[in-house]
Amino acid sequence: MKVLVTVKRVIDYNVKIRVKPDGSDVDLTNVKMAVNPFCEIAVEEAVRMKEKGIASEIVVVSVGASEAQEQLRTALALGADRAILVETTANTESLNVAKLLAKVVEQEQPSLVIMGKQAIDSDNNQTGQMLAALCDMPQATFASEVSVTDNSVAVTREIDGGLQTLSLRLPAIVTTDLRLNEPRYASLPNIMKAKRKPLATVTPDDLGVTLSAHTQLLGVNPPPQRSAGVKVKSVAELVDKLKNEAKVI
Amino acid sequence: MDFALNDIQQMLKDSAGKFIHNDYDFETRQKYSHSELGYSEDNWQLFAELGWLALPFAEEFGGLDGNATDLMVLMTELGKGLIVEPYLSTVVLAGNAIQRGGTAEQKEALIGGIVGGELKLAFAGLEAQSATDISSINTQASTAGSGLVLNGKKQVVLHAQSADKLVVAARSHNNNGNIALYLVDANAEGVAAHHYPTNDGARASDLTFTNVAAELLGDSDDAAAVIQAVLNDAIVAVSAEAVGVMDKMLAATVEYTKVRKQFDVPISTFQILQHNMVDMFMECEQARSMLYYAAITIGGGNSEEQVAEANKASQFLKWKVGQAARLVGQTAVQLHGGMGVTDELDVGHMFKRLTMINTLFGSMDIHLDNLVKQRQAA
Missing domain, CATH: 1.10.540.10 (Acyl-CoA dehydrogenase/oxidase, N-terminal domain)
Structure with a gap:
């Protein structure tokens, strides 16, 4: 079974985000970039499937500038077999990415597509769902457990207040939640092997996709600074402030 | 470059x-x-x-x-x-x-x-009188029947407590004064150990060898060049570790001064403290530059000139890292105030590790002294 996994290059989750002085976007100058944590979970799940003999090949795909090769190499070091970069510096909003991925899916014909449920940069949580619609495939989002049988995949989803288990016929699309697994560290031998694994680069033109802007970024604002606390003299004063100032009780 | x-x-x-x-x-x-x-x-x-x-x-x-x-x-x-x-x-x-x-x-x-x-292994080199000079050792190898035995004492053997085997530097069993390396089972009969924690949270041991069965490491009983090469690599390794520690100390100090307020403003706004942190940054970068130089030089080759250059590079590195570690460590503790030396905060522990690294494989003063002597002799 061929598994296709998508990987997005995002700001490392440990980095404190800076906004450009004019508020036009996030400042990416000299910022450490990494694999989106949800995508890393997706790669790990695919690698575990291969270790169990369920998956025969893992193909990782990214859409973005040439620097995204670094994240694809990381995915290869974690255990993927080959990589495809759809290289573009143009607008990579969710629908555009989904259209590009749909073409890759059409070419690769995977039995299962595993994606992160969202990227930690724009938090859209859209691409997986859009790809499912474009490919006319069943989808299961927010997966916390995935189990593949002959022609179907059972997915336990994290939903408000509980869990839901779905069965999907293959080929299907699954998006991962945080608790699906704990990604491994890339071992040095695998890092060295990753260098020799194939990484193909294609462009949107090669895939016959014309990118167009459907949304426009108007501005980015950092969260408001936390103001200093105050000391209260009594429980009664605390209750009064919670009730009348904070209005939380 | x-x-x-x-x-x-x-x-x-x-x-x-x-x-x-x-x-x-x-x-x-x-x-x-x-x-x-x-x-x-x-x-x-x-x-x-x-x-x-x-x-x-x-x-x-x-x-x-x-x-x-x-x-x-x-x-x-x-x-x-x-x-x-x-x-x-x-x-x-x-x-x-x-x-x-x-x-x-x-x-x-x-x-x-x-x-x-x-x-797991440990390297037993230094003795009480050695200070940091591995050529000053008294542990003696000798022949006993068809085998070899070791007698002597070693001090501050890092991680000997968890080691399965020891690599011990000792005077050659051929009684020619050479220093050779010997392999010893850590639990062999005749090995007495006193284990203790070091002040940086690691473990070390003082070892006494009494007629301990040993095996010569290699074919030659002159291991001076091997020991020097190992020490050069070790100096690069602990210096790299020190650069990592210093990077973290600098980041922790900058972050803390942005949060800690005095006179209703973050203390990071005080120019004198900014100067302190700039000094820390410069020392970190200089130590890093010297580290790169030494790491590249040490891997240069085995010719006489390349080995001499590698030895010199490791001495320069150990001196520079010792100097940087002292300034970065002391300034980080000063800027954190009293909490900088508490057991609960990592800053004090980082300072302890830097201090320990400065004593390993020759302090900055010893390496500087050696460099000056080599220059004068040239």
Whole structure:
């Protein structure tokens, strides 16, 4: 079974985000970039499937500038077999990415597509769902457990207040939640092997996709600074402030 | 010159950095340090799985053929976690001595065990009178029947408590005054050990050898060149660790001064403290530059000139890192105030590790003195 996994290059989750002085976007100058944590979970799940003999090949795909090769190499070091970069510096909003991925899916014909449920940069949580619609495939989002049988995949989803288990016929699309697994560290031998694994680069033109802007970024604002606390003299004063100032009780 | 890390080194850095960030926070490190073993055996097995124990060894013995720069990258990241696992003693010191000086049979027999995480080693070099001069040793090897035995005392043998085998520097059994290296089972009859924690949270031991059965490491009883090469690698390794520690101290200090308020403003707004932190930054960068220089020079080659250059580079490095570590460590503690030396905050522990590193393999004063003497003699 061929598994296709998508990987997005995002700001490392440990980095404190800076906004450009004019508020036009996030400042990416000299910022450490990494694999989106949800995508890393997706790669790990695919690698575990291969270790169990369920998956025969893992193909990782990214859409973005040439620097995204670094994240694809990381995915290869974690255990993927080959990589495809759809290289573009143009607008990579969710629908555009989904259209590009749909073409890759059409070419690769995977039995299962595993994606992160969202990227930690724009938090859209859209691409997986859009790809499912474009490919006319069943989808299961927010997966916390995935189990593949002959022609179907059972997915336990994290939903408000509980869990839901779905069965999907293959080929299907699954998006991962945080608790699906704990990604491994890339071992040095695998890092060295990753260098020799194939990484193909294609462009949107090669895939016959014309990118167009459907949304426009108007501005980015950092969260408001936390103001200093105050000391209260009594429980009664605390209750009064919670009730009348904070209005939380 | 291009000092950027290559793809493999960058991924090694990311992988090791992630491990330290996710699984080796300060409280976890303290738990390992205070445990009976003094480190985490689970972590040691993980190091083996991740290939870190194989890094500097030759591919034919199961290693990954890494060089001093690769080791530098890994040690810098491990330094940020103040790791207490016996990486330095097993891989960089004793394992390296086997790789550089051992026979093919000895390498075949031992390196695979190190790489697989089954075998831990310690390097017993210094004695009470040695200070940091490994040429000043009295431990004596001698023949006994068809074998060899060792007699003598060794001090501050890092991680001997967890070692399965010891690599011991001793006067040759041929009674020619040479210093040779010998392999000894850590639990062999005649080995008496006094184990203790060091002030940086690691473990060390004083060892007494009484007619302990030993095996010559390699074919030659003159291991001076091997020992010097091992010490050069070790100086790069601990200096890289120190640079990692200093980077973390600087970041912690800058962050703290942005939060700590005095006179209703963050103390980071005081110009005198900004100057202090700029000084810390410059020392970090100078130490890093010297580290790069030494790591590249040490891997330069085996000709007489290249070896002389490598020895000089390691001395320059140890001097510079000692100097930087003192300023960065002291300033970090000063800017944190009293809490900078409390047991609960990592800053004081980082300062202790830097102080310990300064004493390892010759302090900055000793290396500076040696450099001056070499210059005067030239």
